Amino acid sequence: MSYLAVKDASKQFGGSVRALDGVSFTVERNEFFTLLGPSGCGKTTLLRSIAGFADLTAGSISLAGTGLDSVPSHKRDIGMVFQDYAVFPHLTVAENVAFGLKARKVPAAETAARVAEALATVRLGAMATRLPAALSGGQQQRIGLARAMVIRPKLLLMDEPLSNLDAKLRIDLRDEIRDIQKSIGIAAIYVTHDQEEALAISDRICVMNAGRIEQIGTPQEIYADPRTIFVASFVGTMNVLPREAASHLGMGPDVESGRAHQLAIRPEHIRLDQGDVAPDSIRLAGMVEKYTYLGREAHVLAQTPAGKIVVQLADPSPTLRMETGSPIPLAFRRQDILSFDSSGMRLEGRGN
Amino acid sequence: MRVSFWTLVSIFAWLMLIALLVVPLGSVLLSSLQDQAGNFTLGNYTRFAETPRFRAAFVNTLIVGFGGLVGSLLLGSAMAFCMARIEIRGSRIVSLLAILALVSPPFIGAYSWIVLFGSGGLVRQTLMSWGIFIPPIFGLWGILIVFSFKFYPYVYLLASGALSNINRSLEEAAESLGLTPFQRVMKISFPLVLPAISAGGLLALIHSIADFGTPRLIGRGFNVLATEAYTLYSAEVGSNLSMATTISIVLIMLSMLFVFGQRYMSRRNVYHGNLINKPVKKKLTGFRNVAAHGVVYTIALIGAMPAFIAAIYSVRRTSGPVFHPGFGLESYRRILYNLADVVQNSLMFSFATVALIVTIGTLIGCLVARKMSVNTSLLDATLMVPYVMPGIVVGIAFVAAFNAPPLALTGTAAVIILSIFIRRLPYSVRSSASALRQVSPSMEEAAISLGYSPARAFMKVTVPLILPGIVAGGMLSFVTAINELSSSLVLYVGSTATMPVRIYIAINDGDYGTAAALSTVLLVLSSTAIYIAFRLMGRDERALL
Ligand SMILES: Nc1ncnc2c1ncn2[C@@H]1O[C@H](COP(=O)(O)OP(=O)(O)O)[C@@H](O)[C@H]1O
Ligand SMILES: [Mg+2]
Numbered sequence: 001m002s003y004l005a006v007k008d009a010s011k012q013f014g015g016s017v018r019a020l021d022g023v024s025f026t027v028e029r030n031e032f033f034t035l036l037g038p039s040g041c042g043k044t045t046l047l048r049s050i051a052g053f054a055d056l057t058a059g060s061i062s063l064a065g066t067g068l069d070s071v072p073s074h075k076r077d078i079g080m081v082f083q084d085y086a087v088f089p090h091l092t093v094a095e096n097v098a099f100g101l102k103a104r105k106v107p108a109a110e111t112a113a114r115v116a117e118a119l120a121t122v123r124l125g126a127m128a129t130r131l132p133a134a135l136s137g138g139q140q141q142r143i144g145l146a147r148a149m150v151i152r153p154k155l156l157l158m159d160e161p162l163s164n165l166d167a168k169l170r171i172d173l174r175d176e177i178r179d180i181q182k183s184i185g186i187a188a189i190y191v192t193h194d195q196e197e198a199l200a201i202s203d204r205i206c207v208m209n210a211g212r213i214e215q216i217g218t219p220q221e222i223y224a225d226p227r228t229i230f231v232a233s234f235v236g237t238m239n240v241l242p243r244e245a246a247s248h249l250g251m252g253p254d255v256e257s258g259r260a261h262q263l264a265i266r267p268e269h270i271r272l273d274q275g276d277v278a279p280d281s282i283r284l285a286g287m288v289e290k291y292t293y294l295g296r297e298a299h300v301l302a303q304t305p306a307g308k309i310v311v312q313l314a315d316p317s318p319t320l321r322m323e324t325g326s327p328i329p330l331a332f333r334r335q336d337i338l339s340f341d342s343s344g345m346r347l348e349g350r351g352n
Numbered sequence: 353m354r355v356s357f358w359t360l361v362s363i364f365a366w367l368m369l370i371a372l373l374v375v376p377l378g379s380v381l382l383s384s385l386q387d388q389a390g391n392f393t394l395g396n397y398t399r400f401a402e403t404p405r406f407r408a409a410f411v412n413t414l415i416v417g418f419g420g421l422v423g424s425l426l427l428g429s430a431m432a433f434c435m436a437r438i439e440i441r442g443s444r445i446v447s448l449l450a451i452l453a454l455v456s457p458p459f460i461g462a463y464s465w466i467v468l469f470g471s472g473g474l475v476r477q478t479l480m481s482w483g484i485f486i487p488p489i490f491g492l493w494g495i496l497i498v499f500s501f502k503f504y505p506y507v508y509l510l511a512s513g514a515l516s517n518i519n520r521s522l523e524e525a526a527e528s529l530g531l532t533p534f535q536r537v538m539k540i541s542f543p544l545v546l547p548a549i550s551a552g553g554l555l556a557l558i559h560s561i562a563d564f565g566t567p568r569l570i571g572r573g574f575n576v577l578a579t580e581a582y583t584l585y586s587a588e589v590g591s592n593l594s595m596a597t598t599i600s601i602v603l604i605m606l607s608m609l610f611v612f613g614q615r616y617m618s619r620r621n622v623y624h625g626n627l628i629n630k631p632v633k634k635k636l637t638g639f640r641n642v643a644a645h646g647v648v649y650t651i652a653l654i655g656a657m658p659a660f661i662a663a664i665y666s667v668r669r670t671s672g673p674v675f676h677p678g679f680g681l682e683s684y685r686r687i688l689y690n691l692a693d694v695v696q697n698s699l700m701f702s703f704a705t706v707a708l709i710v711t712i713g714t715l716i717g718c719l720v721a722r723k724m725s726v727n728t729s730l731l732d733a734t735l736m737v738p739y740v741m742p743g744i745v746v747g748i749a750f751v752a753a754f755n756a757p758p759l760a761l762t763g764t765a766a767v768i769i770l771s772i773f774i775r776r777l778p779y780s781v782r783s784s785a786s787a788l789r790q791v792s793p794s795m796e797e798a799a800i801s802l803g804y805s806p807a808r809a810f811m812k813v814t815v816p817l818i819l820p821g822i823v824a825g826g827m828l829s830f831v832t833a834i835n836e837l838s839s840s841l842v843l844y845v846g847s848t849a850t851m852p853v854r855i856y857i858a859i860n861d862g863d864y865g866t867a868a869a870l871s872t873v874l875l876v877l878s879s880t881a882i883y884i885a886f887r888l889m890g891r892d893e894r895a896l897l
Pocket of ligand 2: 040043044045
């Protein structure tokens with residue numbers, strides 16, 4: 001029996017909007033599980049159904065062996081962290097954190113100890129007596145996190161908790177969230193539309209699109225072995241080419257037979273042919289259209305017979321010049337090409 | 353539990369609106385469609401259209417309405433522009449003066465202008481002794497001056513808010529595209545603040561149309577619909593209720609027309625301000641600086657003048673209605689000995705009204721803000737109606753509805769309290785709904801996820817957060833309630849006279865000392881309430897509108 005099990009969850013708003021369409025997955029104890037998908041795909045709806053703030057049209061949810069269907073949200077014992085922090089502005093930092101303990105009638109001494117511990121964990125010990133309005137966004141979200149954790153919930157839900165913060169803080173705080181989750185050993189569901197965040201933080205990722213699950217897997221599986229064209233293009237950068245490009249990519253008659261609808265290859269799997277590539281490589285002559293220098297890497301947009309292709313160059317030399325229109329020979333391996341059928345499903349497993 | 357509670361609130365709200373709005377308005381309409389014998393007729397409307405006196409009143413109402421609108425727009429936008437874009441010394445004092453103009457009841461304004469510029473007015477007499485003749489202020493021009501200086505804060509407060517919220521980059525972008533400063537103002541700034549200006553102008557227009565005290569006191573034969581309705585209703589001999597109700601219907605239609613007209617006009621143009629890239633105030637020098645200060649301070653001081661005049665005249669020595677040189681407290685003594693019951697009435701009625709408004713307004717506000725449905729939108733829309741009903745109409749409607757069993761309320765305190773309550777309720781509903789909308793729903797959800805039931809989460813989180821706003825709103829309702837004249841004037845009997853009613857009577861009797869002292873008491877009470885409100889919710893002049 002899984003710790004959290006969502007079965008065939010569907011949610012319909014009004015007449016036509018299907019926010020969730022037959023979603024099933026499980027989350028284990030201690031697992032960091034991420035819902036990833038573009039905005040509007042139903043992540044928030046799913047999370048709120050688990051928390052009990054929204055009723056499913058169909059389907060069931062069970063947590064730690066008991067069905068949640070008839071449990072009101074305030075009795076579910078599920079901690080929640082909100083995108084807009086939802087920190088109580090009329091209470092001090094410590095009172096915010098103690099709020100859930102009061103409802104549980106935890107004795108005063110124990111409350112004080114647990115609040116102090118939780119504040120120390122999120123590095124807000126010095127701010128205990130302040131009002132939240134005086135704190136930065138990152139600090140407010142730390143209050144939100146401490147407040148949800150201190151009640152030792154059965155499950156922690158986080159709905160895009162970092163999306164209102166600036167980039168640098170987002171990276172710091174996401175690592176902190178990850179460390180805290182592992183150190184207290186709690187099952188967590190994390191919602192984000194940022195694929196890089198999902199890859200960095202998760203044990204497993206569930207990629208969603210239009211109310212359905214596209215794929216569930218570890219970050220490695222999601223990135224390197226996408227099962228659908230949607231996952232392939234949503235996570236990371238992907239060159240997607242039409243089937244007509246197949247002949248230029250050295251693909252055999254099995255593809256010609258017509259099952260492949262789209263072909264895809266990651267920019268980092270294409271390299272410049274400087275006469276040093278493996279003999280079984282496929283070569284493609286291209287012409288530079290645009291060169292973008294990004295420091296750690298550089299992107300070349302090349303016009304080729306197969307279509308426009310982005311190539312990623314690792315650690316580009318600062319003196320490297322690529323003039324628009326100059327020829328650029330490309331090479332890649334056959335097994336790095338992914339092919340998808342007309343319904344967007346992957347056709348064959350990864351070669352290696 | 354919770355669902356059924358809000359259903360109860362909804363049912364109660366509708367019953368209340370039926371009793372206090374639909375029935376009185378229905379009675380007014382019914383009465384306007386009946387002849388003396390009670391038969392159906394359109395005769396009253398025909399008579400209204402054919403009688404020169406009523407036609408004149410109709411035209412006059414439009415004249416004072418649009419005159420008040422134009423005057424308020426001129427004064428209000430000039431002041432708004434100077435205050436929002438130019439560094440004005442003592443700008444806090446200026447906006448205090450604007451608030452003073454706003455909260456002092458219009459009839460005090462009329463009174464003070466009479467004291468200075470009436471036939472025997474102080475300024476007029478002085479000028480005459482220097483050989484300069486100006487006509488006494490009575491008549492159309494008097495009304496327009498009073499309205500302009502009384503209602504300009506509506507335009508000023510809304511427009512200055514909008515002006516200082518325009519993203520600076522928009523104006524800079526226009527400048528960088530080669531527009532001259534004048535073109536920039538006309539093409540960028542003006543369209544952006546137009547919705548605010550038109551909303552302020554509408555408030556000035558509606559109040560000008562509805563106001564009864566000013567044309568009554570200073571008009572001297574210049575009659576408008578509100579005064580005609582009152583005359584017809586209150587005539588000792590030949591009181592004509594059905595003609596009074598006919599005029600009331602016309603007056604409501606007129607107000608409605610303007611409200612919906614303004615809504616229609618500014619519907620497309622809602623611009624959201626910004627809080628980051630605010631425009632900076634320019635520091636002017638030399639003549640232009642003096643001119644800007646001159647404009648601002650002239651408007652502000654003249655607007656607040658009635659309050660000062662009332663305060664000064666309240667401590668002049670009097671014997672009976674006659675002023676003597678020097679100062680004394682006779683007027684206050686007279687209030688203490690003869691008019692204590694009037695002060696007491698005013699306070700009691702106002703507190704009762706505020707208690708009703710706060711509880712019922714908050715409940716309906718929660719309903720409207722949280723339970724979105726056809727029912728609540730309809731409720732919200734229906735509440736717009738009392739918002740545009742002139743006080744005199746509410747008074748007459750309550751008489752028409754409640755002067756016979758089963759609801760024979762005329763002459764009671766309850767009828768005065770309810771009449772003020774229903775007029776102020778829309779503000780309270782709106783303000784508590786908007787206070788509630790400011791509280792993110794995730795705040796309550798956070799409490800629920802931490803183990804509080806929905807009802808406890810509401811009490812523990814939402815109520816403390818909206819409480820200051822609600823108390824502040826109550827204070828502002830108190831200001832409105834205690835200054836209310838026109839509906840009370842229709843509904844009062846000897847034992848239920850209020851301060852505004854008594855001031856009106858005193859001015860009519862020429863007892864200016866008593867009027868000044870009562871007005872000062874009113875102003876002090878109002879200012880205290882506003883001070884408390886601003887302390888609670890931060891200083892936000894626009895909450896007064
Ligand atoms: N209360 C609601 N009423 C109607 N439609 C809704 C409501 N909440 C969400 N939706 C719709 O459901 C879909 C999924 O929304 P949501 O779960 O918020 O997506 P996400 O969190 O992934 O951005 C969207 O199309 C949204 O418009
Ligand atoms: Mg969302």
